[in-house]
Amino acid sequence: MSRTFGVTRRRAVAAALTVAVLAPLTAACGNSDDSSAAEGRTTLKVLAAASLTDVFAKAADAYHKEHPDVTVKFSFAGSQQLAAQVNQDFPADALVTADTRTMDGLHGKTGTPRIIAKNRLVIATAEGNPQHVTGLKDLASTNKLKVVLAAPAVPVGRYSKKVLDRQGITVQPVSQEQDVRGVLSKVELGEADAGIVYATDAMTAPDKVDAVQVPDEQNAIAEYPAATLKVSQHQKEADAFVKWLGGAPAQKLLRDAGFQKP
Template sequence: MPTHLLTARRGLAALATVAVLVPLAACGSDGGDSAGKGGKTELTVLGAASLTDVFQAAGKAYEKEHPDTKVKFSFAGSQTVAAQVKQGVPADVVATADTTTMDSLKAETGRPAVIAKNRLVIAVGKSNPKHVDGLDDLTDSGLKVVLAAPQVPVGRYGKQVLDAQKLEVKPVSQEPNVRAVLSKVELGEADAGLVYKTDAATAPDKVDAVKIPDDENAIASYPAAVLKRSEHQQGAASFVKWLSSPKAEKLLRKAGFQRP
């Protein structure tokens, strides 16, 4: 079996395991109490991997403005986040990297609000040693390209972009989230990969980003919503609303996200 297909199969097979193990290790639970340690309300947010850095900054900013609240995060590919929600993992808010995944959670959430948008870039090694100039170059058989699996939002966006240009790319691997794609390029295990603009910006010392023209690109929308099973409905709603505030928008824009 080709290496890239074997890697994809293994990666996707692992998603079910990840969906179970990640929340147990990262989310935690306060046993359903209305407040956590020190009398603070503890909110658990399940977020798309590409929101990792900006949400951690947003959480600190929110806690500063709301000293009675503690915000905890668990990040994974949106498809894994959705699996966690459907499995009943204790959480209060969910945020995904596409509206399709959020739409699949209608029975579990309140009305979602799009908080930001994003675009794709081609992540390459620092100083672009392979001289990748655009999407056409990704079809070069001598170039090691890594993509996200098609079940992952960034993988779907990538497929959409490549299909629109009628380009056939044979990746050396298909990864379970955008950070895994970026990591392959950072480590030199791949020459190029399709990632979000904001993810490439988190590793400026290790990768460069080759811009994809707007007329060839795809726009990713990020919705956030309160989970119906949250035991902190008011606090969760307050956090989701805050994500559209000027303060949150400033943080999102600084990280490279676009206005919703």
């Protein structure tokens, strides 16, 4: 009788210890599930051209207010850098480039692109335009100005080369940057006298740079296509965001930032 009682007691103690060990784990798992269910949120990662940095920060806030269960996070870089990430199947949900050429080169990696905005080129100079730059001709290497351009692989660099070649102007840049913000920064810091950027980028630094307009007949128009990515784990939400970029709220933000209608 005492042996039976001893075995029973040992089993009871073992069972109690098992419950004690498992209880915290069960509680932790329960809290994790409840937390996930309570959040019920989707985070979209969007790869976007560097020239969209400021306006898309506002777009993220505006979209979240309209869609509280969706948070949009951006990764900004030159369009050619973004394309390289997409080609490597980088985990993201949507892409916005500063030219159609880059987007078209990603056929099979994206959904159907839609143009959400347009842009144009200006010449950025130091505040007050101390070198008295009046147009593209002043950027010629014979004029001894320190000029910075984006690299030819970058959309704004390609646009810049196009407008300069059309005018028969040869420029020997002091540097070739990997995105348009790099060009703007060089001018802001006084490391260059002038650089070709998008009109919208010059608008982000009104107290640091002046914008010299390029006439329409000499200019190039940049188109910004947006598309979902095939690797996205949130296709429905990504499609909705890309569609939203073409709607009235996003278009107003883009117009206010200086972008042109699609």
